[in-house]
Structure formats: structure tokens, C-alpha cells
Amino acid sequence: MTLSRRDFLKLSSLIAASTAIASCAPASQRITRALAPLENVAWPALSAADFVALSRLTFGPRPEERTRLGEIGLANWIEEQLAPESISDNAVSIRLRNIASLKMSASDLFDYSDGLFDNYNRQKVPRELRTATLIRQVYSRRQLHEVLVEFWNDHFNIFTEKGDCFVLKTVDDRDVIRAHALGSFRDLVWASAHSPAMLVYLDNQANTAGAPNENYARELMELHTLGVDAGYTQNDVMELARCLTGWSVKNNFWRGEFKFDAKTHDTGIKNILGLEIKNAGQADAETVIQRLVEHPAAAHFICAKLARRFLSDEVAGELIQKATQTFEQTHGDLRAVLRVILLDGLSLAGQKYKRPVNFVASSLRLLNAETDGERPVQDYLLQMGQTYFNWPTPDGYPDRAEPWQGNLMPRWQFAYALVTNEMKGTKVDLIKLAAAMGATSLTESVDNISALLLGTRLEESARDELIQSLRNEGATDEDVLPVFSAGILSSPAFQWR
Numbered sequence: 001m002t003l004s005r006r007d008f009l010k011l012s013s014l015i016a017a018s019t020a021i022a023s024c025a026p027a028s029q030r031i032t033r034a035l036a037p038l039e040n041v042a043w044p045a046l047s048a049a050d051f052v053a054l055s056r057l058t059f060g061p062r063p064e065e066r067t068r069l070g071e072i073g074l075a076n077w078i079e080e081q082l083a084p085e086s087i088s089d090n091a092v093s094i095r096l097r098n099i100a101s102l103k104m105s106a107s108d109l110f111d112y113s114d115g116l117f118d119n120y121n122r123q124k125v126p127r128e129l130r131t132a133t134l135i136r137q138v139y140s141r142r143q144l145h146e147v148l149v150e151f152w153n154d155h156f157n158i159f160t161e162k163g164d165c166f167v168l169k170t171v172d173d174r175d176v177i178r179a180h181a182l183g184s185f186r187d188l189v190w191a192s193a194h195s196p197a198m199l200v201y202l203d204n205q206a207n208t209a210g211a212p213n214e215n216y217a218r219e220l221m222e223l224h225t226l227g228v229d230a231g232y233t234q235n236d237v238m239e240l241a242r243c244l245t246g247w248s249v250k251n252n253f254w255r256g257e258f259k260f261d262a263k264t265h266d267t268g269i270k271n272i273l274g275l276e277i278k279n280a281g282q283a284d285a286e287t288v289i290q291r292l293v294e295h296p297a298a299a300h301f302i303c304a305k306l307a308r309r310f311l312s313d314e315v316a317g318e319l320i321q322k323a324t325q326t327f328e329q330t331h332g333d334l335r336a337v338l339r340v341i342l343l344d345g346l347s348l349a350g351q352k353y354k355r356p357v358n359f360v361a362s363s364l365r366l367l368n369a370e371t372d373g374e375r376p377v378q379d380y381l382l383q384m385g386q387t388y389f390n391w392p393t394p395d396g397y398p399d400r401a402e403p404w405q406g407n408l409m410p411r412w413q414f415a416y417a418l419v420t421n422e423m424k425g426t427k428v429d430l431i432k433l434a435a436a437m438g439a440t441s442l443t444e445s446v447d448n449i450s451a452l453l454l455g456t457r458l459e460e461s462a463r464d465e466l467i468q469s470l471r472n473e474g475a476t477d478e479d480v481l482p483v484f485s486a487g488i489l490s491s492p493a494f495q496w497r
Helices: 005-023 048-057 063-072 074-081 090-096 106-113 118-139 143-155 165-180 185-193 196-201 215-225 234-243 283-294 296-310 317-329 334-348 356-366 375-384 409-419 430-436 442-454 460-472 477-490
Strands: 033-035 040-042 247-249 258-260 270-272 275-277
Touching (some): 048 334, 063 074, 106 165, 118 143, 118 165, 143 296, 215 283, 234 283, 317 334, 356 409, 375 409, 442 477
Antiparallel strands (some): 247 258
16 A cells, blocks of 8 residues: 555654653553453453563453453463463364365375466465464464464474475474474474475485585574584584485375485484484484484573563573573473563563564554455565565574664555555454443543553543644544554554564
């Protein structure tokens, strides 16, 4: 969408005036009402710390999460979310019921993608996966699980535009990432190492005796387990690549499944990280993988990354050390590690800038949007630079603020298109939303929307100044609520979690 000059002036004026939003209301002025589908519902006020915590643990804290946290407290809320299998998610299942590709085997997915129009059909499976991913992030009640799925998809990044990854990533997302996001780190790495999508993405199907390809071996150590500063050597990478020879993917019957080809495996003795590996076929690499996930460097590396995702770009070493000890004591139990990071760390959390996915998902969630998650919304993510599964290098989308802070115009455009219902397949009803929260006037509607989006009402003087700034730019009262909402979504305050 392209903003008209008049709308651009209204929106930019509001954003310029809204730079004080983040500090204009004291923490005690927290909202005390929540949206319910058909009626007003009272709910406990949240502290500023709890609002921040929910913003890190979800893709935007909707009233139901706020209400539940107010009822049982943060620690118990986290425990509920750490057991996603106990949380009914039927609403998401219903929304995804017509996306057949999500449950298909790799072989069936290749058949599903075949057709006369090759380029269109090549995009069919990844397009459906992107749609399903957004729908899950917006509507799932298993919010912490979805946040972790995003984290691990970055950690074990796979670019769907490379080779057969356009099909294989759907299986990887389902059987590797989603299946193990809250389990054992060992099982997660093990599943990823046997994932055809990962082997294709990092060229291990081209890794054969006499002509080793080091791509997967290098990233398995540098990005997936130990970290670049763990002290391993180039020789360790080369030796691990030899262990991984023969790890490949079926191309004919059962196309897209993992296979080990003994004929292309290097049978010589290898030495990695002081460990001598004698020829045992497929078990050569599996022995090394077991060693990697138990290495102290892996514990520290993973805990530091998780802390950075949930807490702040820079995290105190004491917390990381405590989480690392838990990782080692529990042999990589991710639930146990997360308890330490979240329960000990959230109260000390610094700022985290919203990446495009979090910005879009939180906007949709907090405004109670109804969306099909398809191309119009996905196109905005493309403009913002974070299309799902589209980062070409193995390091995954950046997790720090700096790479994302210079591309704000698409966020403005998305915000305005959202609140004015100009995206096909996505709708919001701001008047109904504000009314369900008890508003009976424009000022009350503005109060409730700002409270919903920012966790706090604005001070009256700031609110009135913003409304007047819109009127000065020619906005009618009918225009005020949507443009104000777009301004809040585009404001500096909303860009931070």
C-alpha cells in the first residue's frame, strides 16, 4: 500500500508527537479491562514487569494471556506454557485444516508441488508453510512454544530457495523444530543432523570420500553446537566432514528421506576434539554429535543465545553461567534451562527491538485481527526484510536491534493498511474492539487502544495533544481512532518488546 500525501502527513505528525509515549504514563496506570469476544471482562492490573515478561514470552500479550497471568502469577504461567501438549489449540487446528501440505511426507510433498507451471508450484509448499507459521504465531494458545519454534528455526536456519529445501523445510519444521523445541538439546541436534532439509541446504549430499564438503560440518560446530570461539580447529572441521561422508538424501523411491550411503563413506580413522573415531559407518558422525552436545562450550553458547532472545541484546554473565550449569546438570533439558533464564532473568530484562515478524504478529494479535495469513500480509514481511525461511546464510535472521532499525517505512505502511482494512484477507474492527473494553466516547476509545497496545493508558494531556495533532492535519473524529492506532503501532514505543 502507498500512503496518500494527506494520510502520510497525518501519520507522520502523530508519530513525531508520540515520541514521548514510552514515558508519558506512570507504571501504576495499567489497564484494568480486557477484550472478550462478546462482553466486557474485568481482569487484574498487570505490573510493568509482567507486561514486559508477556511481551517476551508471546507474540504480543492478548487479554487472555494477561488475564491468566493475573490469576496464577508469572511463574505458574510459564510452567503452563512449558507444557504445550497440555494446552488445547483446537482453534489453530481448525484454521490450518485446509493446508494439506503440513502433514505430508517429503515424497508426497514433491508430488504435491509437481505440475505444468513449475515456478508457481515450486512456491506452493513454502507459501503454505509461511501462511501456517503466521497463523500459529497469531492465534496459538501455545505462545511460548511458538516463540521457541521461531528461535530454533533461526538457530538451525534453512533457506527454502536452495535446491529441494522448498519442499524439505516443511518436514524439518514439523519433525525437527516443532517436535523438539522444548525437549532435549541432544535430540534436537540429532534430529537436525538427520534432516534432509539441513543436509541439502549445507551440501552434505555432495560430501563423499575423497571429495569432502565441509559446509555442514563447519556449521554444525560453529552455529549449531559449540560456537565460533570454542577452540576447535580447521582440522576438527575437516575430520568431522569425513565422518559425515555418505549422509545423504533419497532421490528416487521415498524421495526426500534421509539415507546413509556406505559406498561414499570415508572408512579411515578420524580424530576430532581429541576423540579417535574408528570406522563404524553412520555411527562415526553420530558419535561426534553426541560429543558436541555434551561439550561445555555448547552449554554456554546455547544459554547465551536463549538469554539474548528473551532478555536483551547484552545479558549479565552471572545469569548465563547459572543457566549453563543447569544445562550441564540436566544434559541439555531445555525446559530446565528456560526456567532459569525466564524466572531469574525476566525481572532484569532490558530492551528488545521487535523484528519484523514480531512487529506484524503483535499488531495482529493486540488488535484482535482476523487474518488468513496469506500474501498481502506476507508481502509486508518481505518489504520489512524478514520473510519466513528466506534468510540465505546459515546464521539465521539477526537477533540484535541494529540490523532492523533503519527500515521503518514498511512498518508505517503496514500499520496504516491494517487499521484501515486495506489488506485483503485481514480485518480489524477498532470500534468494536474499543467498545468491548468499555469505551463510550472517542477519548475512552483512544485510552483503551493505547492501553491494549502499550500496556498503559496515556496521560490525559498527551492523549489530548495527539488527538488535536490529528485534527490539525484535517482528520475527522471518524478518522482519529484508526490513524491514532496506526500512529501507536508506528511509534517508537511499540517497536520495543
